[in-house]
Every structure is written in structure tokens, then in C-alpha cells.
Amino acid sequence: MHGLWTMVANDLRQRIRDKSVFIFSLIVPLALMGVLSLVFGGLGDDSVDLKPATVIASADDAGPLGAALLGAVDSLEIMDVTVRKVPAGEVRSETQASGAALGIIIPAGFSDAALSGQPAAVQLVEGNGAALETGVLVSVVQGIVDQFAAGTVTAAAGGAAGLPDEQLAALAREAAAGPPLLTLTEGQAAAEQLSLRGTLVAGQAGLFLMFTVGFGVLGLLAEREQGTLARLRSMPVTGGAVVAAKACTGFILGAVATTVLLTAGSRLFGVSFGSPPVVAVLVLSVVTAATSLTFVVARLVRTAEQANVAQSILAMVLGIAGGAFFPVQGTGFAATLLDLNPIGAFIRGLGISAGGGSLGDVAGPVAVMLGFAAAGLVLSRVLPNRGAQA
Amino acid sequence: MEAVQVQTRDVLDVSGLVRRFGDLTAVDGVSFQIRAGETYGLLGPNGAGKTTIISMVAGLIPADEGTVRVAGRDMTPAETDAKRAIGLVPQELAIYPDLTARENLKFFGRLQGLAGKDLTRRTNEVLELIGLSDRAGDQTKKYSGGMKRRLNIGIGLLHRPTLLILDEPTVGVDPQSRNSILESVERLSVEGMAVLYTTHYMEEAERLCDRIAIIDEGRIQAEGTRDELITLTGGVDRINLRGGGSTARAADALRGLPAVQHVDNDGAGLMLTVSDGPTALAGIVTGAGAAGMSVTSVEIVRPDLESVFLHLTGKALRD
Amino acid sequence: MSAVAAIAFVELRRFLRDKSNLFFVFVFPLVLILLLGSQFGAGSGQAKVAIAGPGSALAQALTAELESAGIEVTATGADAAQADLSRGRTDVGLFLDDADARAYDAGEPAQLDVVMAPQSSGQAVLQQVRTAVQAVGLDRSQLAALTGAGVPDAQAGAALAQAAAQVAVPTVQVVDTDDVVQDFQGLGKFDLGASQQLLLFVFLSSLTGAATLIQARRFGVIGRVMSAPVSSGQVVAGQALGRFAIAFVQGGFIMVGTALLFGVDWGTLWLSALVLVLFCAVSAAAAMMVGAVMDNDTAASGVGVGGGLVLGGLGGCMVPPEFFPATLAAVSYATPHRWAYDALADIQRHGGTLADILPQLGVLAGMAAGLLLLGAWLLRRSLGRAL
Secondary structure (H helix, E strand, O other): OHHHHHHHHHHHHHHHHOOHHHHHHHHHHHHHHHHHHHHHHOOOOOOOOOOOEEEEEEEOOOOHHHHHHHHHHHOOOOOOEEEEEOOHHHHHHHHHHHOOOEEEEEOOOHHHHHHOOOOOEEEEEEOOOOHHHHHHHHHHHHHHHHHHHHHHHHHHHHHHOOOOHHHHHHHHHHHHHOOOOEEEEEEEOOOOOOOHHHHHHHHHHHHHHHHHHHHHHOHHHHHHHOOHHHHHHOOOOOHHHHHHHHHHHHHHHHHHHHHHHHHHHHHHHOOOOOOHHHHHHHHHHHHHHHHHHHHHHHHHOOOHHHHHHHHHHHHHHHHHHHOOOOOOOOOOHHHHHHHOOHHHHHHHHHHHHHOOOOOOOOHHHHHHHHHHHHHHHHHHHHOOOOOOOO | OOHHHHOOOEEEEEEEEEEEEOOEEEEEEEEEEEEOOOEEEEEOOOOOOHHHHHHHHOOOOOOOEEEEEEOOEEOOOOOHHHHOOEEEEOOOOOOOOOOEHHHHHHHHHHHOOOOHHHHHHHHHHHHHHOOOHHHOOOEHHHOOHHHHHHHHHHHHHOOOOOEEEEEOOOOOOOHHHHHHHHHHHHHHHHOOOEEEEEEOOHHHHHHHOOEEEEEEOOEEEEEEOHHHHHHOOOOOEEEEEEEEEOHHHHHHHHHOOOOEEEEEEOOOEEEEEEOOHHHHHHHHHHHHHHOOEEEEEEEEEOOOHHHHHHHHHOOOOOO | OHHHHHHHHHHHHHHHHOHHHHHHHHHHHHHHHHHHHHHHOOOOOOOEEEEEOOOOHHHHHHHHHHHHOOOEEEEEOHHHHHHHHHOOOOOEEEEOOHHHHHHHHHOOOEEEEEEEOOOHHHHHHHHHHHHHHHHHHHHHHHHHHHHHOOOOHHHHHHHHHHHHHHOOOOEEEEEEOOHHHHHHOOOOOOHHHHHHHHHHHHHHHHHHOHHHHHHHHHOOHHHHHHHOOOOHHHHHHHHHHHHHHHHHHHHHHHHHHHHHHHOOOOOOHHHHHHHHHHHHHHHHHHHHHHHHHOOOHHHHHHHHHHHHHHHHHHOOOOOOHHHOOHHHHHHHOOOHHHHHHHHHHHHHHHOOOHHHHHHHHHHHHHHHHHHHHHHHHHHHHHOOOOO
């Protein structure tokens, strides 16, 4: 035991002295988090809430429908909308210049045409800025116009069915503006996923963890290349202790780097991962999985060079499949495969803890990571040794 | 700790050691013993099996057959107690380039069970011994080749092993460092440490070793003190003829002379073993000239370990 | 010149001989382009709604209405729908029960449970669901209004169907869409990803190749070459040419590979190749810089990976720069990636000619020349340093 810790301390001292571990484990992932957060920032905010939006509208319609439409848009419950009226010819340019979410052009005589069953169209100009708000508003307008249409159709159907003319207007109103038959009650889904920035932070931390733990176990190869492995084996420590020391070094480096990355990432990018004890359990689990994987790598390679490449391939494949750069979706078998990825499980676990999940709630992801670790350990015993541990 | 086991006066007892690599038998039934204070040399050309023997003695690899006992304990790769008794100096450098000399020494010292003041004292003593006290705080990657070699040896000495194992410690070392290494080994031997020393330089073996085993093709060809080994040659001398021309024809011609026992042709000249060098010399030079060799220099060498090796194996002991 | 070519050739051969390079240089980019294409190409960003509950007329009507709005609808169980919502695998979940179905069949009011996924896309999809539910409800209201006025059921339905076919109803026309969205129309599923990954990987592999330059310095190879009767300028040129050749082989491979495997349209081929040549020159020169400035090859590959990814991200190789906020878009022009991206985009999307992309080519050539001079000077200086 004494020899084990002596070796771990010695390894850690060397890794700290060699600046590459800092570059790979901290600087590069933090830089990437920053850049990814910047470039993905343009794709939309993390916030689930709709932002206040401006609508540029022209209302040349003398009848009631145009006003009703704009009134409905203006008094929307789900978002704060400001309607600004401009002449029809300026709606397009004004929408683009002012960064408004939507431009609405209601042609003159819209109400008359709509009510009498003549063709009429509300024209929409999509803004360049807020895609989310624009999409919501387009759908809102569609819904209102659908109502107008329903009224028109009902009135026409009533006429065709022989109802008296004076009854038709009331009929149209009843169909279009009566109390809706189907209403929606909004429920809450348990939030079990990270925000975009949270995913980036967690994903980069998980991806570079694969490189970090590699500095431990693959240090065996360095020992062999500098000749110190033979000397260690002539000393009163067992071969198992030498390998275990490397695993401990990788584990410690990985746990520290991941903790630093999550902490720094959450400070810098304003994301929260939830209860620290739960996050700690997740970090330890993913580091265990990653460390066990490096044992498999150590079995498969002969040289430090090969080890680096194998490590990078695994890190990239698991990282990308786990959603370190962008969310990856799969269905059926692919989805199951993705669920078994330790980095994917790590990100999912952090999503659950960020949503307020407790230790019990992250049991699934933790089980995946520990299961992966166990499988790696078994595999590294079964695989033929190609040299690194000889 | 068992009293029974430490009664033996042999520090190292190697018996019937065999190691195979696939079809190749690298070590084939090697046995020898080393007593306290004795320096024992394994002399043989590269590839003779010296490093394989050392690897089994130091517990780096298991033996296929035979036993190694160090200070009365069986040595196997799993046997950590027996390893406390040995200090290994591997042929290749075995130091951490990112650590300083002091850190290297302290790390390996701790693994050997040293700690606290004892560790600090021994570290300082060894640094003094290997002449690195001034540079003890520098990372070893900044050292010269000789300094690294000295540290490589120093680490093996740190815990005062009963048996110090040196595997070709002077390969690729400048003459000055080589001399200082040889002096240190002589001093340690005087202090009572048993030393197992492998080399393919016969001068080193002659200078340092109390007893020498001549190794070739995985077997001990002969063993004894320098003088004992030389008597094996029957007092034959060696004559080295340097020069050009048809050395091959000259070699054939000289093999016919009665005094000549053996002729070895390395292309740049001939190496002969003869029963009485000074007397046979004139005939040999004449014979070589007559066979078409233009002799540029002649050297008579009285018997040495090189002669013994040539005598035993019919091969020259060279790189 | 033959000395320069000899040095360059040795570099290229060393690179190709190292089998471990082959995965990252040749296989990985293509796999990534395939993955990106399948994730973000056709159907990406499509809204997903899960409808949980027993099959019913209501469920069918909602499904039809949602699908006509271009939404992907899946029928599933309540628990599965909840889990999918939590994990963001669906945007909105509609939870129907038997009572809802009966009320709908009877033309009576019903309250439907809806749950939005806790993600930003949820809001937009929820509004689409509201609109669709309203539309389904409207159909029922129309019937109810007619039957309420005394029209028999069967006749009311027929009259509505007839009226819907005859009467012109007001519609919504989206007359002008987002510029950016328009710009991407007509791009093949893999086209965007292919040009982004081409730039990302050519630059990335070149930078990580800086480590071999450091090894060459450490092993004394550079020193030995310098001692041969060649000028230092030739050595530097040979190294640069070697890195350039490696970059060009990889870039060419990606272009040909994606064209053949995924049908990526690279536009006017010689123009795209010209952009690649200049971009490779910048990459090679950047690698020379890193290889000359740093002394530790492990650290250099860290800087190579990090720098390659960071610059690639800033230059629009991860998210199209058209989506960048204004400041970031301005910053992106400091990277060679952005200039090459713009040039390739012009060629691929708008059939740009040499004259159109001349500014971009000029900037790339300028960057290459500047970095090459700096790299050469630094490499010469580095030879005097001990490693």
C-alpha cells in the first residue's frame, strides 16, 4: 500500500511538472467551451421563455377582422407583443430594419372578402432576428385566420342547408368565436436535460476526461520507454501495484480536471448542475468508466504513439456520440447504444441533477457508467496483452 | 526473517537456470554463487544471454527452470521481500527525466522502504558519492550522458543492497565517467557489498571481478578467477597481424603451421593463437607475406581473457 | 529545388507511413460528415409531438392536423412520452384519455393535457399544437353551430364539406422569409457539413502535424539537413511544402470522397480546388509556426487540437457563420476558415466565379505568405535552441 501511494505521488508530481496535462485537461476544453458557447449562442438563447417581440403591421382593412386579428396578436397571453402600425408599403423594409419578429400586411377589404367567401390573404414577413418568437407568432396568426375561415365556411354551409340569411352571421360568429371545444391544460415535464450551454460544458468535460485519464494508465508506456519499468519491477512492489498506481493517477487527474471544468464552466457560462453531492457521484462514476477504458487501450497498443491515437479515437467517438458537440438522436437500437455511452450517461445524469434530481434519480446513468467500467475491466483481463503492460 | 534461510553464506545462489523465448533457449542451465564482498563478472559477447540471466536474478522475468535465491530467499517476479536485498542498475537508463536527481533518488528510496531522516541522509550520501550534489535540484533531462549514468547507478545503491546488480553499466560512456564508475564499484566491493557485473569488455572484468563466468550461447563456458581461467588456455599467446592484401589466403597458409592453434580473420587482419608467440613470430610473418598479405603491424599479446574466450568458443569477444 | 522536393517528399512519406494517422485524416472526417448530414440534414429541426393515449377519432384528427402542419407525430404510451419530453427527444406531448375521446365524439367540450419539453424549441411547437387543437376543435364547433341551428347531423356534415370546397377562405401567406434560411435552400444534405469539415480537418491535422516538426528538431534531423549543402531557406521551404502536401492530400481526399460517397456538390471544381490550395498553404504555414515556437511535442499536439478546434469553431466550421451574432461574425474574419468558407459558399451556392471570390483568395494568400515568412524566421531561430 505504501509503495502504491509513493508511486501515485511520484506520477502526479511528474504530470504536474509536464505542462501537457494542463493543456489537454483544462485549457483546451475551457477554450472550446468558450468558443462553442459563442458560436452556438447565435442559434438562440437557452431560455425556455418567450422574449417580448415587436410586430410591424399595416391595417388597411376597414372591416372588423383586421382589427380583431391585430387585437388578438397584441393581447397574446403567452408572450409580450408590441404592435406598431406602418403603411403597407413599408412593412417589409421596416420589419427587416427594426429587427421585429414579424411583419403583418392586412390588405384593404380583407374583412369583406373573408366574410363573403372571396379569396383574401394575410401576408407575413418573417424577421431576421428571433426565430423562436417569429415561429410562434406565425402560428398564432394562422390560428386566428383559421377561425375566420371556419366562420365563413359555417355561414356558407348554413346557407346551403337552407338556413335563413339573418341567422347566418350569428352562426358564423358561434362557430368561429364561440367558446372553444377543445382546450389545453399545460402540465410540467420533469426537466432532465441540460441547457445548450450546460450540455457544452458537460460534454467537453466528458470528452477531455478521456484524454486526462490517459495520462495515468498510459504512463505505463512512458515508464517502459524510459526504462524505469524494469527498475520498478526489481523493487519490492508487486506488478499489480505498479498498474494500480497508474489507474489511481488517472483517476485522480480525471476527477480533479472534471471537477475544475464543471466548476469553471458553470461559473463562466452561468449554468448550474444541481446538488453538489449528486454531481460528485456522477463525476466519480464517469471517471471510473473512463479509467477502466484506458486499461483496455493499454492492452491493445504497443507504443505511446499508438496509445495516443487510440485514446483520441475513443474520446472523439464516445464524446461526439455522447453529445459533447451537438445533441445526437437515435431511434431503436441506435438509441439504446447511445444510452450505453458513458459520456452520454454523464451528460444525462447532469441533466437530471440540474433539474433538481436526487441521488436516486441519477441511479440509471450511474449504473450505465459503472456497468461500462466493469465491462472495461473484464475486457482488459480477457484481451491478449500486446505489450504495454509486459 | 526465518533464521534457517539466512544461514547460507552465499548472497546469491543461482541453480540450473533455463529461459526460453519461443524456440530459442536464451539461458541454458546456468548455475553460480556469489559470496558477500565478492564481485562476480558475467563476461560474454552481446546476445550471449547475460541480460536474460540478470533479469531472472532481479525478478523481472520468471525462470522456466531452476531457482534463484537471494540472501536465502527465493526470487520470483512476485517475491517482494527478496527484492529488498537487491539493487538493480539496468543497462538502459532508468530515471525520470522530468524529476530532479534528488526526487528520483527519494522516490526509489521510498519504494525500497526507506523513509524520513534515513532517506534524506542516504540520498545526500549517494549524491555525494556519484558527484551530483551540486546539480541535485536540476531535472535530469538537463544532465549530460555521464551524469545520467552516474545517477542510474546511484539509485541502485541507495538502500545499501546486499547484492548490487550492474548490467553493462559502461556501455556508451565516455572514458572519464567509465573510470569513475569502475572506481565506485571497487569501493563498494571493499565495503562488503556483493556485486554481479555483466560486461563484454574484458578489461573491466579483469580489473573488477574476483571471479568471472564466461558466457556464450546461454551457457557458462568456464568459471573461475582470472588466473584460473587463463591457465585453461594452456599458456598460449595471441598474435595480431594487421595489414591488407589477401588475408584469407594468409589465414589458410598459417593454419598449416605447427605452432598455430587457431586463426581468426576479421578482414582487417588476422588474430592467431599460438603455443609460444615469440618463437613462432618470425615464421608467421614470413608465411603471411608469402601468402600475399602485406603486414603493416604485428602484436604479441600474452594470455588474457580475450584469449580464453577465443580458446573456449573459437570466436573473438568483440562488439 | 530538388532538395526542397526531397525534404517535402520525406515528410509526406513519413506521414502516410504512420498508420495511426489514417483514421483521423481520412476516415474520421467522412464519418463525421455522414453523422452531421444525417442529424442536421433533411428533417433536422423538425418539430416532434408525441400523442399518448388510446387510439380514437380525436387522436386521428389531431395527428392529421399536426402532420399537415409538417410536424412529426408519434403515438406512444404516457410514460414513454414523459421520458421523451424530459430528455428532449420530443418537443410537446399530448396526453389523451378515454373521457377526452368520448367528449370529442359527442361534440362536447374537453380539456386536453399538454406538456412542453423544457427546451427552447418547445414553445414554438406548443403554439403549433395550440393552433392544431384549435383547428380540430373548430371543425366540431362548426358542426355544433349548424346542428344547433336545426340542421340535421348528416346534412350539416355534407353542407360543411361542400362549403369548404366552394367558398374561398382567408389564408396566410409568408411572403418573405429569413435571409439566412433562404441562403441555405438548395444546399444538399451533406454540402454544408462537407465544406465545414473540410476546412476544420485540414487545418486541424496540419496543426497537430507540428508535433512531428518538433520531433524532427529533437532527433536532430533538421540539424543534419541543415548541415547538408542546402540553404536554411530550402529546409524551411521543404518542411512547409511537406506540410502543404499532407494538407492537400487530405483535403483532396475529403472533396473527392464526399463527392463520390455523399454526392456533395463542390461547384466549379477548379475554383473549389484553388480555395483548398490556398487554405492548405495557410494551414501548413500555421503548423510551421507552432512547430518552431514550441519545444514539447505532447504540449504541441494539445495546442494543435485545441487551436484547430477553437479557430475552426470561430471560423464557422461548427455552426454556420451566417448564424453568428454581429461581433462574433466580425471576429470570425480573423480566421482563415471564414474566408475559405465564404469562398466555398459562394462557389457552392451561388455559382461564384473567380472574380467573385478574388477578395477571399487574396486574403488567404496574404495570410499564407505572412505566416510562412514568420514561420520560416522562427524555425531558423529555433534551430539555435537546445531541446
